[in-house]
Amino acid sequence: MTQRSSAKRFILWSALAGVIGGGVFLATAELFALLFARAASPILAVGGFVIDIVPQPFKEFAIATFGEYDKIALLAGLGLAVFIASAISGILQFVRPPLGAVALVIAGALSTAAILTRAGVTPLAFLPPVLGTVVGVLVLVLLCRRLRAWRDSAVGTANAGASTGHADGERTPTGVDRRRFFVLAAVAGASAIIVGITARTVSMAVASVESIRSALRLPSPRSRVTVPSGAELDVPGLSPLFTPNEDFYRVDTALTVPTIDPETWRLVIDGMVDQRVELSFQDILDMGLDEYAITLTCVSNEVGGELVGNAMWLGVPLRDVLAKAGPQSGADMVLSRSVDGYTASTPLSALTDDGLDAILAVAMNGEPLPLEHGFPVRMVVPGLYGYVSATKWLTELKVTTFADDEAYWTPRGYSAEAPIKFSSRVDTPKLGAAVEAGRIPIAGVAWAQSVGIESVEVSIDNGDWVAATLSAPVNEDTWVQWLMEWDATPGTHYVAVRAINKNGDMQVEERAPIAPDGSSGWQRSLIRVN
Numbered sequence: 071m072t073q074r075s076s077a078k079r080f081i082l083w084s085a086l087a088g089v090i091g092g093g094v095f096l097a098t099a100e101l102f103a104l105l106f107a108r109a110a111s112p113i114l115a116v117g118g119f120v121i122d123i124v125p126q127p128f129k130e131f132a133i134a135t136f137g138e139y140d141k142i143a144l145l146a147g148l149g150l151a152v153f154i155a156s157a158i159s160g161i162l163q164f165v166r167p168p169l170g171a172v173a174l175v176i177a178g179a180l181s182t183a184a185i186l187t188r189a190g191v192t193p194l195a196f197l198p199p200v201l202g203t204v205v206g207v208l209v210l211v212l213l214c215r216r217l218r219a220w221r222d223s224a225v226g227t228a229n230a231g232a233s234t235g236h237a238d239g240e241r242t243p244t245g246v247d248r249r250r251f252f253v254l255a256a257v258a259g260a261s262a263i264i265v266g267i268t269a270r271t272v273s274m275a276v277a278s279v280e281s282i283r284s285a286l287r288l289p290s291p292r293s294r295v296t297v298p299s300g301a302e303l304d305v306p307g308l309s310p311l312f313t314p315n316e317d318f319y320r321v322d323t324a325l326t327v328p329t330i331d332p333e334t335w336r337l338v339i340d341g342m343v344d345q346r347v348e349l350s351f352q353d354i355l356d357m358g359l360d361e362y363a364i365t366l367t368c369v370s371n372e373v374g375g376e377l378v379g380n381a382m383w384l385g386v387p388l389r390d391v392l393a394k395a396g397p398q399s400g401a402d403m404v405l406s407r408s409v410d411g412y413t414a415s416t417p418l419s420a421l422t423d424d425g426l427d428a429i430l431a432v433a434m435n436g437e438p439l440p441l442e443h444g445f446p447v448r449m450v451v452p453g454l455y456g457y458v459s460a461t462k463w464l465t466e467l468k469v470t471t472f473a474d475d476e477a478y479w480t481p482r483g484y485s486a487e488a489p490i491k492f493s494s495r496v497d498t499p500k501l502g503a504a505v506e507a508g509r510i511p512i513a514g515v516a517w518a519q520s521v522g523i524e525s526v527e528v529s530i531d532n533g534d535w536v537a538a539t540l541s542a543p544v545n546e547d548t549w550v551q552w553l554m555e556w557d558a559t560p561g562t563h564y565v566a567v568r569a570i571n572k573n574g575d576m577q578v579e580e581r582a583p584i585a586p587d588g589s590s591g592w593q594r595s596l597i598r599v600n
């Protein structure tokens with residue numbers, strides 16, 4: 071083979087390296103967009119940007135030509151442009167390094183700009199295009215380096231040793247260099263295709279369920295919770311009585327949020343029951359919805375931690391749902407299962423007790439459950455940690471026994487049964503944040519779901535315990551806010567807080583770690599006063 075035709079062949083392979091680098095860029099960005107920032111897909115953001123900037127006559131021409139396929143035509147055109155630009159960046163990187171990498175960085179910067187100027191961007195939206203650029207450039211640079219090594223050993227130029235990174239004279243055989251190039255090309259190319267297509271498919275499923283969710287109109291509740299006046303104290307830095315959905319803590323084992331169409335959703339109630347029952351979403355709504363205010367807590371919440379939130383739920387009592395199937399005697403547990411395979415073990419009695427508001431929830435703070443919080447149906451049980459009760463994306467309730475069945479977290483070091491240990495938290499002043507001397511509020515929240523908080527006491531610098539002012543409780547399942555006005559003097563001070571529940575029990579002082587059944591201990595916080 072002549073050197074000339076061989077050189078042409080390497081130019082073609084470098085174009086392929088560029089296409090793979092571009093593909094890796096897009097696939098990485100799609101993956102991180104799915105995980106961290108849904109609206110941060112470079113190809114869609116650039117597409118949206120193009121739609122915004124093209125002149126009206128051109129848009130009309132596109133609609134006239136492609137009709138309802140105008141968006142698909144745009145994306146196809148964009149895809150072709152990306153393909154050609156990537157191929158060129160590969161050739162550049164091969165012939166004039168690092169020009170190809172520079173071109174890819176510029177493309178990455180432009181798509182980042184397109185994403186960040188879209189409406190409704192989230193704080194992490196820059197991550198997908200930036201990480202995509204980094205990984206894409208890395209693959210492009212490596213591929214072109216290996217391609218040069220192969221060319222050098224094939225063509226036999228003088229500086230082959232230098233450019234392959236091998237010592238002079240120690241030239242690798244051509245076959246080895248060629249294989250190194252193709253192995254990387256195949257691995258990177260296949261990963262880009264698999265990851266990119268999977269991530270885009272899941273993103274589209276999320277978007278479609280998101281639109282179903284926003285179009286959903288739930289019936290109004292039959293009964294509403296009365297929120298008494300004085301239920302919410304007006305103190306800057308204090309947690310609001312109801313935690314907004316976007317601020318509500320989130321714990322799940324699923325890598326991506328499950329996407330369920332309520333039309334096809336079914337709840338199966340089986341196991342030790344008189345009859346197996348299957349309910350549709352409409353069946354749940356037809357039972358009649360009621361409002362419930364319940365504070366949710368995670369077993370992983372450390373003393374003073376953030377894994378606790380309060381919401382107004384709309385739902386139906388679990389006891390009524392279970393009654394449709396008729397739990398049999400001998401059963402003592404309900405194993406709830408999520409579409410993602412997650413399971414929780416809840417004592418049957420906690421779900422059938424007349425005095426406990428264990429519910430299937432379909433709405434959270436005035437809107438259908440957010441996808442992240444279990445759309446379309448989840449469980450909420452007052453007084454039990456989330457991992458043994460609050461199954462999201464619920465699909466099955468199996469009536470069974472603790473002896474026969476085990477939930478997701480049980481073999482992983484957590485108790486099969488876990489009532490919430492009642493607790494109290496300081497929200498303001500924030501730990502370590504300096505405040506000005508003078509009268510300041512010390513405030514926070516305290517919760518004892520299903521029992522209620524009787525009082526909250528505060529001690530400053532190991533002084534006497536003084537009762538804090540409490541907000542008017544909504545019910546015994548929600549947290550209360552507490553407040554104490556304090557004349558702050560310059561220096562460093564310690565504030566300790568503890569709660570007493572309506573049974574007259576004192577919050578446990580002794581520290582316990584979160585495993586196996588939840589943390590305990592009084593929060594002691596530090597205040598710096600200037």
Ligand SMILES: Nc1nc2c(c(=O)[nH]1)N[C@H]1C(S)=C(S)[C@@H](COP(=O)(O)O)O[C@H]1N2
Nearest residue numbers: 319320321322323368408412456457460462
């Ligand atoms: N399907 C599913 N449901 C789940 C979990 C999960 O990982 N998967 N985590 C549980 C845990 S540990 C808690 S504390 C609550 C948290 O609910 P949230 O994410 O809506 O705050 O959900 C529970 N339900």
Ligand SMILES: [Mo]
Nearest residue numbers: 368369456457
């Ligand atoms: Mo949890």
